Amino acid sequence: MSGASEKLVRDGRAWFGGGVIVLLALLAFAAPLVARHDPFGVDLINSLEPPSLAHWFGTDIQGRDVWARLVYGARVSLSVGVLSQGIALALGITLGLVAGYYGRWLDELVMRLADVTLAFPTLLLLIALVAAFQPSLTVVFLTIGVVGWAGMARLVRGQVLVVRELEFVQAERALGARDVRILVKHILPSVIAPVVIAATLGVAGAIMAESSLSFLGLGVQPPTPSWGSMIADGRDLYQLRHAPWTSVFPGLAIGAAVLGFNLLGDALRDALDPRAVRASIPRGAGLPDIARP
Numbered sequence: 001m002s003g004a005s006e007k008l009v010r011d012g013r014a015w016f017g018g019g020v021i022v023l024l025a026l027l028a029f030a031a032p033l034v035a036r037h038d039p040f041g042v043d044l045i046n047s048l049e050p051p052s053l054a055h056w057f058g059t060d061i062q063g064r065d066v067w068a069r070l071v072y073g074a075r076v077s078l079s080v081g082v083l084s085q086g087i088a089l090a091l092g093i094t095l096g097l098v099a100g101y102y103g104r105w106l107d108e109l110v111m112r113l114a115d116v117t118l119a120f121p122t123l124l125l126l127i128a129l130v131a132a133f134q135p136s137l138t139v140v141f142l143t144i145g146v147v148g149w150a151g152m153a154r155l156v157r158g159q160v161l162v163v164r165e166l167e168f169v170q171a172e173r174a175l176g177a178r179d180v181r182i183l184v185k186h187i188l189p190s191v192i193a194p195v196v197i198a199a200t201l202g203v204a205g206a207i208m209a210e211s212s213l214s215f216l217g218l219g220v221q222p223p224t225p226s227w228g229s230m231i232a233d234g235r236d237l238y239q240l241r242h243a244p245w246t247s248v249f250p251g252l253a254i255g256a257a258v259l260g261f262n263l264l265g266d267a268l269r270d271a272l273d274p275r276a277v278r279a280s281i282p283r284g285a286g287l288p289d290i291a292r293p
Contacts, residue, residue, distance in 0.1 A: 007271040014271075017263030020256055028074035037065035039072045039225050048243040058245040060233055066249055069225035073250065076226045077257060080141045080210040081203040087145025089199055092152025097183050099153065100160025111157070114150035122147060126209055130218045140219050144206050155198055159191035166190075193272040197265055204261035211254050227254050 008014050027034060037055070043063030051058045057066035099110035117125075129143045163169060164187060172182050213219035214228030222229065227250040234246030 005271075008267060011267040011271065013263040014267035017260045017265075017267065020260030021264065024074050024253075024257055024260070025078060027071045028078050031071045031075060035065070035068035035071050037068040039064065039068040040223050041065070048239070048246070050243070051245055057249045058243065060230070060246045061239065061243075066230070066245060069230060070227070070249055070253055073225040073227045073230060074253065074257075076137065076220050076224065077207045077210060077254070080137070080144065081206040081257075081261075084141040084144035084148065084206040084210075085199050085202045087142065088148035088152050088202060089195070091146070091149035093156050093188070093195060095149065096153040096156025097160055097187065100157035101164055101179070101183060101187065107157070110153060114153050117147065117150040122209070123212060126213060127216065127218060130213055135213075135218045135221055137220050137224070140210055140213060141206075144209050148202060148206070152195070152198060152202070155194060156191055159194060160187055163187050163190045197268045197272065200261055200265035200268060204258040204265070207254065207257050207261075227251075 041064060043059070045063065046055075046059050047061055047063045049055055049059040049063075055065050055067065057070060059065055060069070095110045099107040125147055126143055129147070130139055133139045133143075169182060169186055172186060210219055210226070211228030211231070214226040215232045217229075217232070219228055220226040230250040231247045231254075234240070234243065234250075239246050
C-alpha cells in the first residue's frame with residue numbers, strides 16, 4: 001500500500017465523508033425500495049402530518065411523504081453534482097492543458113475567458129444562464145458544468161506550467177515525441193492529483209448550486225422532488241412554525257452531502273502529495289462562491 005493510501009485509510013475524515021457519500025448513493029439507487037410511499041402521491045387529508053411510524057419524516061403541505069421525496073431527491077442532487085463536474089472536468093482539463101503547454105496567444109485567450117467567467121458572481125451567472133432557457137434537469141447540470149470550467153482550467157494550467165519544464169518532458173520533446181503523446185502520457189498524470197481533489201470539492205459546490213436554483217424555481221421543475229424545491233415548499237411562516245420538518249430534513253440532507261464531499265476532498269488533499277497539493281489547492285477551491293467555507 002502506498003504512502004498516500006495509508007494516510008487516506010488512517011484519516012477519519014475520509015471514512016466519515018466517504019461513508020456519508022456511499023449512504024446517500026445507496027439511498028438514491030435503492031429509492032424505489034426504501035421510499036415506502038409514492039413521492040408524487042398527494043393526500044390532502046394527511047397534510048402536514050408530523051413524523052410518525054407511518055411517515056418517518058412527516059408529510060408536506062400536499063400530504064406527500066417527506067422521506068420518499070428526500071430519497072428520490074438524492075438522485076437529482078447526486079446526478080447533477082457528478083454530471084456537472086464531469087462537464088467542468090472535460091472543459092477545464094482540456095483548455096488548461098492547451099493553455100499551459102502552448103502558452104502565447106492560446107494561453108491569453110483561455111485565461112481571459114476564464115477571468116470573464118470568474119468575474120461574475122457564480123449564483124447570478126447561473127440564474128442568468130438558466131433563465132435564458134427552459135428550466136430542466138438537463139439545463140441545470142449543463143449550466144453548472146459550463147460555469148465551473150474556469151476554476152478547473154486555471155488550476156490545470158498552473159500545474160502544467162511547472163511540469164512542462166521538467167527534465168523528462170524536455171527529453172520527450174528532444175526525442176521528437178508528438179505534443180498529444182506528451183500531454184496525455186506525461187503531463188496529465190502529473191497534474192491529476194489536484195484535479196481529482198478539486199473535482200471532489202466541486203461536487204459539493206454543484207449540489208449547493210442545484211439546490212439554490214431549485215429553491216428559486218429555476219432548477220428541476222415540480223413535481224420532481226429536489227432538496228432545494230422541498231425547502232422552498234416549506235418556507236412560509238406557518239410551516240416554519242408548525243411543520244418545520246418539511247424544510248429541516250431536506251436542509252440536513254444538503255448539509256450532509258456537502259459535508260461528506262468536503263471532508264473527503266480535504267482528506268484527499270492531505271494524502272496526495274500534501275506539500276504540492278495543499279499549495280496549489282486552497283481551501284474552498286472548486287466550489288462556487290455560494291458553497292465556499
